[in-house]
Amino acid sequence: MKKLINEPKTVVNELCKGMIEANPNLLAYDEENVVISRKVKKRNKVFLISGGGSGHEPAHAGYVGPGMLDAAVCGDVFASPSVMQVYNAIKENHSDKGVLLIIKNYSGDVMNFENAADLAIEEEEVKVDSVIVNDDVAIEKKEDRRGVAGTLFVHKIAGAAAEDGASLEDCKRVAGKVIRNVRSMGVALKACTVPARGKPTFDLEADKIEMGVGIHGEAGIRRDKWVSVDEMAKVMTDKILKDLPFKSEDECALMINGFGGTPLQELYILNNEVKQILNREKIRVYKTFVGNYMTSIDMAGASISLLNLDSELKKLLSSYSNTVAWKEF
Amino acid sequence: MKKLINEPKTVVNELCKGMIEANPNLLAYDEENVVISRKVKKRNKVFLISGGGSGHEPAHAGYVGPGMLDAAVCGDVFASPSVMQVYNAIKENHSDKGVLLIIKNYSGDVMNFENAADLAIEEEEVKVDSVIVNDDVAIEKKEDRRGVAGTLFVHKIAGAAAEDGASLEDCKRVAGKVIRNVRSMGVALKACTVPARGKPTFDLEADKIEMGVGIHGEAGIRRDKWVSVDEMAKVMTDKILKDLPFKSEDECALMINGFGGTPLQELYILNNEVKQILNREKIRVYKTFVGNYMTSIDMAGASISLLNLDSELKKLLSSYSNTVAWKEF
Numbered sequence: 123m124k125k126l127i128n129e130p131k132t133v134v135n136e137l138c139k140g141m142i143e144a145n146p147n148l149l150a151y152d153e154e155n156v157v158i159s160r161k162v163k164k165r166n167k168v169f170l171i172s173g174g175g176s177g178h179e180p181a182h183a184g185y186v187g188p189g190m191l192d193a194a195v196c197g198d199v200f201a202s203p204s205v206m207q208v209y210n211a212i213k214e215n216h217s218d219k220g221v222l223l224i225i226k227n228y229s230g231d232v233m234n235f236e237n238a239a240d241l242a243i244e245e246e247e248v249k250v251d252s253v254i255v256n257d258d259v260a261i262e263k264k265e266d267r268r269g270v271a272g273t274l275f276v277h278k279i280a281g282a283a284a285e286d287g288a289s290l291e292d293c294k295r296v297a298g299k300v301i302r303n304v305r306s307m308g309v310a311l312k313a314c315t316v317p318a319r320g321k322p323t324f325d326l327e328a329d330k331i332e333m334g335v336g337i338h339g340e341a342g343i344r345r346d347k348w349v350s351v352d353e354m355a356k357v358m359t360d361k362i363l364k365d366l367p368f369k370s371e372d373e374c375a376l377m378i379n380g381f382g383g384t385p386l387q388e389l390y391i392l393n394n395e396v397k398q399i400l401n402r403e404k405i406r407v408y409k410t411f412v413g414n415y416m417t418s419i420d421m422a423g424a425s426i427s428l429l430n431l432d433s434e435l436k437k438l439l440s441s442y443s444n445t446v447a448w449k450e451f
Numbered sequence: 452m453k454k455l456i457n458e459p460k461t462v463v464n465e466l467c468k469g470m471i472e473a474n475p476n477l478l479a480y481d482e483e484n485v486v487i488s489r490k491v492k493k494r495n496k497v498f499l500i501s502g503g504g505s506g507h508e509p510a511h512a513g514y515v516g517p518g519m520l521d522a523a524v525c526g527d528v529f530a531s532p533s534v535m536q537v538y539n540a541i542k543e544n545h546s547d548k549g550v551l552l553i554i555k556n557y558s559g560d561v562m563n564f565e566n567a568a569d570l571a572i573e574e575e576e577v578k579v580d581s582v583i584v585n586d587d588v589a590i591e592k593k594e595d596r597r598g599v600a601g602t603l604f605v606h607k608i609a610g611a612a613a614e615d616g617a618s619l620e621d622c623k624r625v626a627g628k629v630i631r632n633v634r635s636m637g638v639a640l641k642a643c644t645v646p647a648r649g650k651p652t653f654d655l656e657a658d659k660i661e662m663g664v665g666i667h668g669e670a671g672i673r674r675d676k677w678v679s680v681d682e683m684a685k686v687m688t689d690k691i692l693k694d695l696p697f698k699s700e701d702e703c704a705l706m707i708n709g710f711g712g713t714p715l716q717e718l719y720i721l722n723n724e725v726k727q728i729l730n731r732e733k734i735r736v737y738k739t740f741v742g743n744y745m746t747s748i749d750m751a752g753a754s755i756s757l758l759n760l761d762s763e764l765k766k767l768l769s770s771y772s773n774t775v776a777w778k779e780f
Contacts, residue, residue, distance in 0.1 A: 387508045414715060
């Protein structure tokens with residue numbers, strides 16, 4: 123393993139410091155339990171808090187700022203933050219309007235975020251509610267589906283509602299609408315290397331790909347032969363389209379997300395393929411996002427996320443946001 | 452070689468299409484010789500044109516838009532665009548105020564851009580001038596130095612001046628000021644794979660790094676042992692600081708640039724190290740940029756660029772820009 127690091131155990135703390143150094147809008151108020159929050163904290167709005175394991179940079183700290191999250195709770199690499207980290211985040215970031223937790227559907231995250239919510243409700247008398255994102259169509263059973271890159275549409279859209287002054291109930295309603303209408307699917311060409319482990323999380327033959335991967339270095343739902351990007355795009359997009367299902371004349375937001383080790387040129391080529399498929403299906407794309415939004419350290423590969431929009435979601439998706447990784451103006 | 456592509460020979464055309472599909476502000480007006488320009492072209496401003504070989508995405512097309520470039524000429528992967536491509540870009544993107552070409556210091560680029568300028572001056576009666584960027588301190592001789600990530604500061608700052616209505620002479624003056632004051636240095640942990648070649652451009656042992664690499668897959672100035680990021684940061688930053696030289700109380704812009712295959716977490720860790728070094732040297736950082744700005748396909752590694760600022764450069768650096776890869780507002 124060769125990486126630009128000092129030692130595996132300081133990776134999360136040092137990356138958070140490096141992110142804060144680069145962005146005057148961010149601060150960490152807790153050196154131990156790395157939590158990053160906005161400098162402007164005393165505002166009468168619903169506070170949005172997300173987080174999870176690290177290794178998904180720029181998620182989630184890169185989405186903290188006006189129009190999106192108020193705080194991100196950063197666990198160790200691919201490990202849920204602790205109940206106390208999440209509790210501290212709520213304690214330091216809330217208003218009378220309440221707090222909405224945006225949780226990706228992993229048992230550790232769900233348990234720790236929900237326990238922290240219960241504790242904060244009891245100890246701090248804060249209104250706290252939560253939503254669970256499960257956009258990954260690689261998994262058949264809905265309740266087992268992982269939260270992946272589609273989560274960022276929840277941050278963006280619920281964040282815009284909160285910034286507009288929406289109530290906790292309304293932020294939760296609009297977040298729920300995004301969750302019901304977003305679907306994602308990922309493919310890996312190369313596994314990632316977790317710093318503390320020092321070797322790839324799985325071995326992949328030179329001519330093979332992992333179809334249906336998540337974002338924690340786990341293998342996909344099956345090992346396929348490496349094919350050209352038009353065929354890969356077809357397999358992935360078909361799975362997404364049939365799941366909701368999306369239909370002709372639907373208007374969508376599209377995210378082509380790199381897993382961290384994929385060059386941008388390949389993401390644009392994938393976007394070109396997905397766009398052609400959607401054109402054939404007469405599905406309109408209102409807005410497209412291409413880049414490293416929800417990574418899996420240095421995994422090579424990409425995911426496709428598609429969100430079906432209505433006029434409310436379109437408006438919120440186009441609202442102002444000024445975060446490290448998502449600027450809209 | 453496993454990539455998200457169809458075939459090597461269509462990579463540049465398809466990535467440009469994918470980029471344009473994602474960004475309604477961009478258009479290609481020449482399918483064969485891929486040139487990307489802004490949709491709103493008829494304006495009385497100095498037009499800024501850059502480009503070069505592809506493989507550096509988001510450079511340069513990702514910097515086309517308000518406040519930065521007016522057009523990007525995309526050559527084949529790591530190959531200069533042709534004279535006719537650059538000539539066509541000038542022909543389609545100019546005003547009476549003239550055109551400034553921003554060229555990275557590679558013999559092919561310099562020759563083709565300058566020949567195209569001569570042709571356009573003769574055939575189109577356009578005022579055309581050019582600047583050559585050579586920020587890479589890995590090379591000792593100034594005239595041989597390559598243009599690397601520091602080029603983006605030229606795009607940004609000359610772009611802001613042009614947007615403000617500056618004359619061609621003034622745009623060239625301010626671009627020249629950036630070029631005199633910016634220095635960069637890169638390191639590679641893994642070589643890149645050019646699609647048409649199908650294998651890494653050099654082999655690197657498991658415990659070795661290439662210090663002083665450029666952005667075209669060439670080896671660096673020497674092969675070092677892999678060390679921790681604090682030591683790498685020191686070697687690179689020292690070389691940069693001594694070259695200008697930068698001195699105590701200078702105020703700078705810092706870019707930590709990923710080469711395409713480096714996870715964002717490592718770039719933030721590198722930023723944390725560089726910031727500590729600059730703090731010790733009492734060099735102030737006015738603005739920091741961390742991300743994949745000037746890549747080398749899927750190379751793992753990063754470069755550090757430092758630009759010494761005065762009040763004019765600070766103002767221009769903070770001006771509005773709205774491009775795919777650089778949004779400032």
